[in-house]
Amino acid sequence: EPEVTQTPSHQVTQMGQEVILRCVPISNHLYFYWYRQILGQKVEFLVSFYNNEISEKSEIFDDQFSVERPDGSNFTLKIRSTKLEDSAMYFCASSHTSGTRSNEQFFGPGTRLTVL
Amino acid sequence: DQQVKQNSPSLSVQEGRISILNCDYTNSMFDYFLWYKKYPAEGPTFLISISSIKDKNEDGRFTVFLNKSAKHLSLHIVPSQPGDSAVYFCAASANFGNEKLTFGTGTRLTIIP
Numbered sequence: 001e002p003e004v005t006q007t008p009s010h011q012v013t014q015m016g017q018e019v020i021l022r023c024v025p026i027s028n029h030l031y032f033y034w035y036r037q038i039l040g041q042k043v044e045f046l047v048s049f050y051n052n053e054i055s056e057k058s059e060i061f062d063d064q065f066s067v068e069r070p071d072g073s074n075f076t077l078k079i080r081s082t083k084l085e086d087s088a089m090y091f092c093a094s095s096h097t098s099g100t101r102s103n104e105q106f107f108g109p110g111t112r113l114t115v116l
Numbered sequence: 117d118q119q120v121k122q123n124s125p126s127l128s129v130q131e132g133r134i135s136i137l138n139c140d141y142t143n144s145m146f147d148y149f150l151w152y153k154k155y156p157a158e159g160p161t162f163l164i165s166i167s168s169i170k171d172k173n174e175d176g177r178f179t180v181f182l183n184k185s186a187k188h189l190s191l192h193i194v195p196s197q198p199g200d201s202a203v204y205f206c207a208a209s210a211n212f213g214n215e216k217l218t219f220g221t222g223t224r225l226t227i228i229p
């Protein structure tokens with residue numbers, strides 16, 4: 001069964017460093033998302049991406065964040081200068097095309113980001 | 117801004133009995149609702165969804181009920197099995213799921229053998 005994959009599973013970085021989190025969405029999906037979950041809190045939306053551009057972003061997704069689909073398979077989240085409060089689990093998700101009456105998002109296993 | 121609320125942080129149910137997890141929402145624009153199951157250090161796993169044009173959707177042991185007038189949905193698991201022990205998240209979206217998901221805070225379900 002196709003699944004969303006994410007690398008690395010755990011990333012430890014120093015405050016102020018740049019990190020890139022990588023995702024491979026399900027191959028026939030066209031909508032891509034990043035969410036995060038700070039320990040003990042709920043899953044929060046960061047950004048959605050469709051047709052090679054951001055379709056929506058939350059107030060969390062400030063200028064320090066960027067997303068890219070550099071090739072036909074990868075979808076990346078970059079944090080330019082990490083802060084302590086960026087420590088969280090980051091989940092990538094993807095969903096099929098629009099125009100259907102149902103459109104479940106399927107999630108990857110997550111990357112645990114620890115900022116020291 | 118709690119647009120999706122799960123008021124029970126935890127629930128314990130005897131194996132073989134019915135588990136009922138509840139979720140309330142406030143945003144009238146939501147028209148698509150999903151339940152996800154999550155184990156520690158893993159991503160949310162999709163379980164079942166329902167569109168606002170329906171009031172019930174069933175998939176094996178899982179049934180989701182939607183009461184639009186009350187802005188309430190529930191997930192029924194019957195019979196409950198030990199492998200069902202996990203955190204369950206309710207999520208909602210507008211535009212029939214083509215927009216971001218707004219998650220509830222989750223309910224930790226424990227099935228007692």
